[in-house]
Amino acid sequence: MMFEIERFEQILAMLGGDRPVSVREMSGRLFVSEATVRRDLEAMEKRGVVRRIYGGAVLVRQTNRDVPLYMRENEMTEAKNIIGKKAAELVAENNVIIIDASSTAYHVIRHLPENSNLVVVTNGLKVALALGERHIKTLVTGGSMIDNSYSFIGRHAESLIEKINADIMFFSCRGVSQDGRMTDTSMEESLLRQTMFAHAKRKVLLCASSKIGKEYFFTLGTIDDMDDVLCEKELPESWQRRLQK
């Protein structure tokens, strides 16, 4: 006998190969009827984990649902730590800082000085939690919370950012193409970042080297518009020249 959630996990594993899997195949491999597989898929679709297609299903790999944030937190932690440390060095007393909801930016927090009268504005729930633990004055945008990513988006979030005059902004995105375009899978989050750009004097892209060369559907700007690009390694030669200006 197998429990429902075990089937869920197996189905997810089967779909992990990025290819659609047929109801028939799942039914065969799980030793349950197709009706049961369909009911499972229906439940999983409701939770936004899979998308059903005629005859089968595929994994939802779009916006933020693909890899939960807490998973990403563990990737490249070393790189992000190095970047976080560099970033924190740019912060001065009494600064007002914007930090987005990315996991890279999250790693800046532990390096922030604790008693220097900072104010941090963020749209990330876990970022806010970490700031609270360090007793740093925090403003949170609020808004609609994205499932699995614990970040806030939407008009309400923007309306707070629009009132802010920040000294410095730390953010990240999913990918940065070779030619310097910053891209992401979430349009809503990207739009919010663009609003943040307009309200921060100094914009700092935190770019773990693993992101270089990757490209996603939404472009939120180019590195030319940034004031700094921090990476745990040397940046590509061509970027360095561009950033000189």
Next chain:
Amino acid sequence: MMFEIERFEQILAMLGGDRPVSVREMSGRLFVSEATVRRDLEAMEKRGVVRRIYGGAVLVRQTNRDVPLYMRENEMTEAKNIIGKKAAELVAENNVIIIDASSTAYHVIRHLPENSNLVVVTNGLKVALALGERHIKTLVTGGSMIDNSYSFIGRHAESLIEKINADIMFFSCRGVSQDGRMTDTSMEESLLRQTMFAHAKRKVLLCASSKIGKEYFFTLGTIDDMDDVLCEKELPESWQRRLQK
């Protein structure tokens, strides 16, 4: 004969393998009836250690155990759980719910149905985190975060509430005097609650019995203006009469 605690530990050990275990199997290995196992599981679920599934149970992964930690510090968890369960019973499909940042209201969340299209609006960061874990659609007020309490206050928070039409609101406060005045130590939070009152059709005070008779400096209203007052015990006679109306 075996003590309850011993069974709890054995059950936890069985669940440690990361796989669900059936009630039948536990019953067999512990030499007790399935009814007893179910009662044990019920108790353990209340404490948030295991999650029951149809036919068995799984261990609750402790990834975000930091959340309930501060909640657990203060006693009365059991009382709050009872109240939380009662509260969740008032919720219908598709409801829009306001939940404040209090720890009592926090305990409502685990009792909320998971797939019923709810929308929850809250000013509590940890409340939002718990909602996210349950994949419930969540709006967060944002605003200025109060140190050590992880709740949001201020004009920005109010501005979101003002746009909401909620079916029901769950909240709590520090103390409720014998004569039915709800009081708290935080004026800012109390003001936000008053705004919430104006935007919820049904206002439900979650009042653990330990709060009755206590009084703090700021009064945010009286129980007469509430639609329900939930307590883990019987309410005082005089209150019951007042609430009849």
Next chain:
DNA sequence: TGAAACTTAATCAAAGTCGAGCACAACTGA
């Protein structure tokens, strides 16, 4: 286009599981 092949949702019955309530025994404290 239209028919064949296939997939799906709805419905039903059977098996399994659950919660509430009762009975009983062991224990507690007067």
Next chain:
DNA sequence: TCAGTTGTGCTCGACTTTGATTAAGTTTCA
């Protein structure tokens, strides 16, 4: 001793899950 309490098992009606069946819908391909 006795009434009250607690923990356990049992029973039974209610609920859930599952696979089979069937009608309706979708795709394919000539």
